[in-house]
Amino acid sequence: MGTIEVIFYIEGVGNDKKVLERALEETAKNLREEKGGKIKYVKVEEVIEEPEEELLRYSGVIEAQVAGNLADIVRLTLRYSPAVVEVLKPGKLEIESNELMKILGEISLFMGKLMKQFGGLAVYPKLDDLPEPRIGYSREEIEELIVEDRNILYRFVIEVFGEDEEGIKATMGKALSIEGCRINKLVVQGQVEGGKFKGLLAAELLSDFETLVQLTAKYAPVAISIIEPEIIDVTANELQNTLTDLGGFVNELVTRPVKRQLMEKKNTEFKLNP
Numbered sequence: 001m002g003t004i005e006v007i008f009y010i011e012g013v014g015n016d017k018k019v020l021e022r023a024l025e026e027t028a029k030n031l032r033e034e035k036g037g038k039i040k041y042v043k044v045e046e047v048i049e050e051p052e053e054e055l056l057r058y059s060g061v062i063e064a065q066v067a068g069n070l071a072d073i074v075r076l077t078l079r080y081s082p083a084v085v086e087v088l089k090p091g092k093l094e095i096e097s098n099e100l101m102k103i104l105g106e107i108s109l110f111m112g113k114l115m116k117q118f119g120g121l122a123v124y125p126k127l128d129d130l131p132e133p134r135i136g137y138s139r140e141e142i143e144e145l146i147v148e149d150r151n152i153l154y155r156f157v158i159e160v161f162g163e164d165e166e167g168i169k170a171t172m173g174k175a176l177s178i179e180g181c182r183i184n185k186l187v188v189q190g191q192v193e194g195g196k197f198k199g200l201l202a203a204e205l206l207s208d209f210e211t212l213v214q215l216t217a218k219y220a221p222v223a224i225s226i227i228e229p230e231i232i233d234v235t236a237n238e239l240q241n242t243l244t245d246l247g248g249f250v251n252e253l254v255t256r257p258v259k260r261q262l263m264e265k266k267n268t269e270f271k272l273n274p
Helices: 017-032 068-080 095-120 139-147 165-179 209-219 235-256 256-272
Strands: 004-014 038-042 058-068 084-089 092-097 152-162 182-193 195-207 223-228 231-235
Touching: 004 017, 004 068, 004 235, 017 058, 017 095, 017 256, 068 182, 068 209, 084 182, 084 235, 092 256, 095 209, 095 223, 095 235, 139 152, 139 195, 152 165, 152 182, 152 209, 165 182, 165 209, 165 256, 195 209, 209 235, 231 235, 235 256
Parallel strands: none
Antiparallel strands: 004 058, 004 084, 038 058, 092 231, 152 195, 152 223, 182 195
């Protein structure tokens, strides 16, 4: 698969300049000491003040150039949640499906632990008015989507909870369609416990590489397997978008408690003001 080189732009914000500076230096130190992948350089930008910001007045950026295989780069992305990832090379890479499944498994495990602590990521607008998605494609259609549209055919199993089996199946079908998937098969199995349905949803899906990784991060599936193709080609732009999304998902989760506290403080101050 070869070596991938990227630049991470890791953002930090805070309402105390000294605390933020120490946090950025600590993060930079941890990056320099990383064993997975090769850290070519780490640069900490000067913390700047944004007077118009009431709650998070100070911000700073760490820039780091990192090289390694895809698994290394993904692990570092999950660990440091860069706001932006710039892929320097290669312009295109080929990934064996078995190797990608291992990486997806790591993403699922990492994100699953975060979501248990901070809550879920999959949030959608009201789905009731959306049409039912198509389920089922012919072999010819599947081959065309894989060859012509560079889609990946994979199976995806997640835990589901809700009112009843049919309701969950209908809702998840629409949700997966919104995510950009074509659904070849969709099955829900489980049982009612305490008046609520609990079970597993198994789907056979077709999507591009970016959507596959996004779904894995959002749903932390209990199982995922790539059926075909055996070799998946990914452009630098696709990888760049995917890694930036991953960093954003992690950042969204880990900063929720701070954002909640800040909003509570702001609302309290608003109520107290005459």
